[in-house]
Amino acid sequence: MTTRYRVEYALKTHRRDQLIEWIKGLLAVPFVLHSQPTVIYQNHSEGLKTVAADTHQRYAEIMLDVENLISDHIHHEAAALPGKSKLKLLVPTVGTFFTALHLQEAFNYQDERRCISRRRFVAPSVKLVTFDGDVTLYDDGKNLTPSNPVISRILRLLAQNRKVGIVTAAGYEEAPKYYERLYGLLDAVHSSSDLTESQKEGIIVMGGESNFLFRYDRTQECKLSYVPREEWLLDEMNAWKEDDIKELLDLAENALRTCKDALSLPAAVLRKDRAVGVYPVNGVRINRELLEETVLVVQNTVERSAVGARLPFCAFNGGNDVFVDIGDKSWGVRACQRYFNGIDPGKTLHIGDQFLSAGANDFKARLASTTAWIASPAETVDLLDELEAAVGNNSK
Ligand code: IMP
Ligand code: MG
Numbered sequence: 001m002t003t004r005y006r007v008e009y010a011l012k013t014h015r016r017d018q019l020i021e022w023i024k025g026l027l028a029v030p031f032v033l034h035s036q037p038t039v040i041y042q043n044h045s046e047g048l049k050t051v052a053a054d055t056h057q058r059y060a061e062i063m064l065d066v067e068n069l070i071s072d073h074i075h076h077e078a079a080a081l082p083g084k085s086k087l088k089l090l091v092p093t094v095g096t097f098f099t100a101l102h103l104q105e106a107f108n109y110q111d112e113r114r115c116i117s118r119r120r121f122v123a124p125s126v127k128l129v130t131f132d133g134d135v136t137l138y139d140d141g142k143n144l145t146p147s148n149p150v151i152s153r154i155l156r157l158l159a160q161n162r163k164v165g166i167v168t169a170a171g172y173e174e175a176p177k178y179y180e181r182l183y184g185l186l187d188a189v190h191s192s193s194d195l196t197e198s199q200k201e202g203i204i205v206m207g208g209e210s211n212f213l214f215r216y217d218r219t220q221e222c223k224l225s226y227v228p229r230e231e232w233l234l235d236e237m238n239a240w241k242e243d244d245i246k247e248l249l250d251l252a253e254n255a256l257r258t259c260k261d262a263l264s265l266p267a268a269v270l271r272k273d274r275a276v277g278v279y280p281v282n283g284v285r286i287n288r289e290l291l292e293e294t295v296l297v298v299q300n301t302v303e304r305s306a307v308g309a310r311l312p313f314c315a316f317n318g319g320n321d322v323f324v325d326i327g328d329k330s331w332g333v334r335a336c337q338r339y340f341n342g343i344d345p346g347k348t349l350h351i352g353d354q355f356l357s358a359g360a361n362d363f364k365a366r367l368a369s370t371t372a373w374i375a376s377p378a379e380t381v382d383l384l385d386e387l388e389a390a391v392g393n394n395s396k
Pocket of ligand 1: 133
């Protein structure tokens with residue numbers, strides 16, 4: 001019963017990505033046509049090997065077709081004909097691709113290792129890698145401790161003169177709070193004898209999606225200093241008015257309180273300078289369905305308001321809490337690009353765990369960069385190693 005319920009729940013539209021669903025639909029045909037009722041001891045028979053090779057071939061062809069459709073879509077956008085590509089007709093929700101995707105090559109690569117699961121291959125020219133925090137670098141709600149294997153990979157990126165941004169929803173105004181969450185990494189950067197001081201300055205932290213920027217600072221005990229907004233805000237962000245910010249947060253807070261009462265959430269409301277959220281009291285777990293219901297109600301309420309049309313915001317399910325932040329990760333990633341003197345979207349990779357179109361905060365990063373969707377910190381480490389194998393020291 002539980003299993004069936006979970007399967008049906010996962011099929012709800014707000015938990016699906018249209019492009020991926022469409023690709024899955026294409027792959028389902030050879031999967032069904034080539035699957036055969038066989039028993040396990042026949043696994044190595046010649047017949048089965050042929051079937052596997054045929055299936056691989058069909059999958060690879062489909063990947064190439066999709067790859068070509070994406071290239072065609074990119075050309076249409078470049079020719080100022082967005083909306084006219086065949087891909088747009090087939091998948092109306094499809095957005096902008098900043099780089100061509102070598103799907104067939106990626107499929108061949110992944111198929112050798114794990115029978116296809118990855119989503120995209122990154123252009124071999126990554127200059128900036130931005131990381132989400134919870135679930136991407138460390139487990140949900142935990143800290144980045146010195147034993148985390150991602151540390152050596154991030155140091156490697158810095159040593160290759162790539163820039164690194166941690167773009168997290170966690171919204172604190174004080175640097176020591178971020179040190180508490182990220183100390184394993186910051187201490188390792190600080191004590192590294194391989195990195196030059198300017199390479200060390202290649203790491204920044206963007207908190208509250210796009211609200212608080214910190215740069216590496218070796219003179220501080222917490223290794224970070226706050227960067228005043230005048231130094232990094234994009235022009236569009238300068239136009240965000242304090243009155244609007246307050247009005248939007250008031251509206252969101254009201255909606256959250258209504259949900260808290262209506263759904264009897266065992267939660268407290270937390271209002272911050274640039275965010276408002278509900279989080280569980282005494283560490284209890286809140287039902288996933290209740291969290292998502294809350295996100296959808298708040299998102300709808302704010303979206304339909306006048307202020308919601310003027311100001312970008314991000315409502316998301318953080319695993320065991322719901323937050324509404326001013327701004328979103330597209331602005332966070334763009335601000336990092338600008339901070340490092342204008343890095344292209346096509347040379348930026350954002351790695352995160354939240355890419356469903358509703359109730360997920362990494363999703364917006366797709367507007368500003370190439371993205372990779374991982375499901376755990378261990379997958380982030382694997383991805384960085386694959387990236388290293390694919391692009392190595394080619395940091396230009
Ligand atoms: P992320 O995965 O690094 O983006 O972090 C998301 C988590 O940060 C949320 O689930 C919250 O638990 C936590 N958090 C702390 N402060 C804030 C805030 O001001 N806005 C949103 N999330 C916050
Ligand atoms: Mg996350």
